[in-house]
Amino acid sequence: MLDYIVRRIIGERNPTDLSVRKTCGTIASIAGIVINLLLFAGKFITGTLAGSISITADAVNNLSDAASSVISFVSFRISAKPADRDHPFGHERFEYVASLIVSFIILIIGFELFTDSLDKIIHPAETEFSLLAVCVLVVSICFKLILYFFYRSVGRAVDSSVMMASSADSLSDVVSTGAVLIALFVSHLTGINLDGYIGAAVAIFIFISGLKILNEKKAMLVYSPEEGEMRVDYSSIDSIKHYLKILHPKLVEKIKSEARSHPEILGIHDVMIHNYGTSRCFATFHAEVDGRDDIFKSHDVIDLIERDVFEKYGVQCVIHLDPIETDNELVNELREDIYESVKGIDERLSVHDFRFVPGVTHTNLIFDVFVPFEVTTGDEELRRLINAKVKSISTGYHTVITFDRG
Numbered sequence: 187m188l189d190y191i192v193r194r195i196i197g198e199r200n201p202t203d204l205s206v207r208k209t210c211g212t213i214a215s216i217a218g219i220v221i222n223l224l225l226f227a228g229k230f231i232t233g234t235l236a237g238s239i240s241i242t243a244d245a246v247n248n249l250s251d252a253a254s255s256v257i258s259f260v261s262f263r264i265s266a267k268p269a270d271r272d273h274p275f276g277h278e279r280f281e282y283v284a285s286l287i288v289s290f291i292i293l294i295i296g297f298e299l300f301t302d303s304l305d306k307i308i309h310p311a312e313t314e315f316s317l318l319a320v321c322v323l324v325v326s327i328c329f330k331l332i333l334y335f336f337y338r339s340v341g342r343a344v345d346s347s348v349m350m351a352s353s354a355d356s357l358s359d360v361v362s363t364g365a366v367l368i369a370l371f372v373s374h375l376t377g378i379n380l381d382g383y384i385g386a387a388v389a390i391f392i393f394i395s396g397l398k399i400l401n402e403k404k405a406m407l408v409y410s411p412e413e414g415e416m417r418v419d420y421s422s423i424d425s426i427k428h429y430l431k432i433l434h435p436k437l438v439e440k441i442k443s444e445a446r447s448h449p450e451i452l453g454i455h456d457v458m459i460h461n462y463g464t465s466r467c468f469a470t471f472h473a474e475v476d477g478r479d480d481i482f483k484s485h486d487v488i489d490l491i492e493r494d495v496f497e498k499y500g501v502q503c504v505i506h507l508d509p510i511e512t513d514n515e516l517v518n519e520l521r522e523d524i525y526e527s528v529k530g531i532d533e534r535l536s537v538h539d540f541r542f543v544p545g546v547t548h549t550n551l552i553f554d555v556f557v558p559f560e561v562t563t564g565d566e567e568l569r570r571l572i573n574a575k576v577k578s579i580s581t582g583y584h585t586v587i588t589f590d591r592g
Contacts, residue, residue, distance in 0.1 A: 211262030218255030296393030
């Protein structure tokens, strides 16, 4: 039902269009603001009357959700603004910043509620069981489930990180409110006062939810190769596009494979992905081609690669053409020797942009060495090891090496 409503809102328009995202995000955010404010008012009044810290904690959680919806509302308005002189790639990354703000609000609320709950555990007070409290909590669970499915539908339809974060938060609210409801019945039936303990549990649950959102959105803004594995369905373009946003190495390999599928491309290096939002991903890399090939033919191949990568992954490519010498038997042999020598030092190293410059007294071998971040050996030590390998081939060879770390 909710999926149908979202599809009706979008209509025949492109879901990734900024105006569509703005419309869907605005509607979802307003719904979240209204519902969460009503739930906050109902729970806060009920919790105060019943003297229950767990119900009050749940109420404050709804207030934080309302604040998050306000931030989501603002983020959709800002991210939908077109590119301008100061923001040539648009404003879509503000959505990621908004998600971080939401996560910080959740963390602060969780911490404050935990301290209040600890005080209730140390200084317990009787809580009053009432039918009103039960009804308010049940209604809250129902509305939060509706928000969960609605946020999820919008998030999937327009590929919104803010909506998916709000969806996850709503589901966590269902669990926390359910725990409060169970504690209310247990305390009433057994006389065991669990209010402070359940309040603390809810606070911890809220805090963990905030940490999860924080880590996920941080990965979108600042990529770290140390981030854990994520599942991706490579048969789904939507899954691939989402994966691309966190710049995972496997997606870099997918782009490399796409380029290498063209026989004219002899090598790929210096791949960089720039993420500027849901609909603005760019990739730049160097593609090695035979220097003897016709420049127009090579340019046509580059155009094909750029088009294919965009159609399959939604990424706009800028490709630098690197012509290499392939008809010189000595150069080819030396290139292979250098490649093997560098690999012999560390399998994770790779060589590109190899050039052979003969001179009167010596010959310069000019090349770049790519060094992954996990290789801890310093540049000078690597230079010494490579030079030793090269001198073993011929003392007449001098090296000019540039190290690329990434």
